[in-house]
Amino acid sequence: MPDGYLGPNTYLPFWIIMIPIWYYAGRWLRTNLRTKQVPYLALAAAFSFVIMMFNVPIPGGSTGHAVGSALVAIVLGPWAAVVTTSVALLIQCLLFGDGGITTFGANCFNMAVVIPFVGYYTYAFIAGKTKMTDRRRIIGSGVGAWLGLTLAAACAGFEMGIQPIINVSSAGVPLYMPYGLNITVPAMVFGHAFFFSIVEVIVTVVAFTYIARNDPTIIWNYKAVETASKPRVPAAAA
Amino acid sequence: MDKVFRNLLIWLLILVILVPLGIIASGTAYGEWGADELQSLIGYVPAGFASLQGLYHAPIPDYGTDWASSLIGQSLGYYLAAIIGVGLLGVLFYLIGKELTKNKEDKEDTA
Numbered sequence: 001m002p003d004g005y006l007g008p009n010t011y012l013p014f015w016i017i018m019i020p021i022w023y024y025a026g027r028w029l030r031t032n033l034r035t036k037q038v039p040y041l042a043l044a045a046a047f048s049f050v051i052m053m054f055n056v057p058i059p060g061g062s063t064g065h066a067v068g069s070a071l072v073a074i075v076l077g078p079w080a081a082v083v084t085t086s087v088a089l090l091i092q093c094l095l096f097g098d099g100g101i102t103t104f105g106a107n108c109f110n111m112a113v114v115i116p117f118v119g120y121y122t123y124a125f126i127a128g129k130t131k132m133t134d135r136r137r138i139i140g141s142g143v144g145a146w147l148g149l150t151l152a153a154a155c156a157g158f159e160m161g162i163q164p165i166i167n168v169s170s171a172g173v174p175l176y177m178p179y180g181l182n183i184t185v186p187a188m189v190f191g192h193a194f195f196f197s198i199v200e201v202i203v204t205v206v207a208f209t210y211i212a213r214n215d216p217t218i219i220w221n222y223k224a225v226e227t228a229s230k231p232r233v234p235a236a237a238a
Numbered sequence: 239m240d241k242v243f244r245n246l247l248i249w250l251l252i253l254v255i256l257v258p259l260g261i262i263a264s265g266t267a268y269g270e271w272g273a274d275e276l277q278s279l280i281g282y283v284p285a286g287f288a289s290l291q292g293l294y295h296a297p298i299p300d301y302g303t304d305w306a307s308s309l310i311g312q313s314l315g316y317y318l319a320a321i322i323g324v325g326l327l328g329v330l331f332y333l334i335g336k337e338l339t340k341n342k343e344d345k346e347d348t349a
Binding site for chain 1: 250253256263264268322328
């Protein structure tokens with residue numbers, strides 16, 4: 001969302017919410033990042049940036065794009081995705097004028113928090129205690145990517161759609177986003193659910209499947225997944 | 239170089255090579271209209287919206303696509319933006335990652 005679509009009573013709270021989230025995400029990365037993952041972290045941040053440059057046209061003349069942060073969340077952990085996606089969004093905003101300064105907190109909340117956490121936990125829920133190469137994990141990664149981006153779009157639609165309710169001039173004219181929830185939420189959800197989230201699903205499933213099959217040790221929680229997926233051996237037989 | 243990393247890097251480079259596909263879509267994303275587009279959509283520019291315009295001027299607006307009108311010129315600008323963004327983020331996160339892991343034994347990696 002560019003500058004001007006959200007009023008201060010909306011964009012300031014998102015900045016305030018994001019500050020502790022960024023702080024904790026940085027701490028998490030310091031504690032949990034492994035030496036072997038360093039090149040993949042760099043790759044993930046670069047990937048986030050370039051995938052967002054693929055604008056997809058949809059019927060009605062609008063465009064949009066995937067974000068790639070569900071994939072980063074599943075492979076490097078949702079907190080790592082908070083960091084890589086936020087910094088990619090920062091570069092977009094500061095260098096290329098894409099996404100506002102005032103709305104930066106809200107944009108990070110939608111794309112660097114909602115997508116990674118909804119994406120990862122949906123994947124983890126569907127995957128259960130299966131092995132890293134199990135089909136359920138692949139399905140989970142796809143469903144997580146779709147739900148993450150689609151819900152993030154709904155959040156953005158909600159943030160814009162409440163503007164004509166909470167920010168109007170004394171004459172009743174909208175000061176920021178002029179369209180209400182009945183228009184913004186369906187518009188954002190439609191474009192994402194049927195188009196951009198599909199792109200998100202494809203990149204997530206392809207890359208996750210490749211990594212899980214070829215070098216699962218890159219994946220942040222592969223040890224926990226391995227331990228949990230071991231068949232339980234009765235004590236007497238062990 | 240690790241084979242998996244090398245292959246993922248190749249995929250990333252393919253994405254960079256294909257990046258001009260991203261400018262074929264000429265429409266504006268939902269909720270990202272400029273002042274003139276809002277004017278034609280609703281007949282006015284919201285006052286609060288107007289007051290927040292021009293807060294910041296990015297050095298490479300529109301990902302370098304507005305310096306030329308030809309598709310080739312726009313593609314070159316877009317390539318340059320992709321290379322700057324990918325290069326900057328790649329180098330930055332490589333350095334951050336190195337710094338964060340510099341005193342780690344990393345037993346998990348040898349397991």
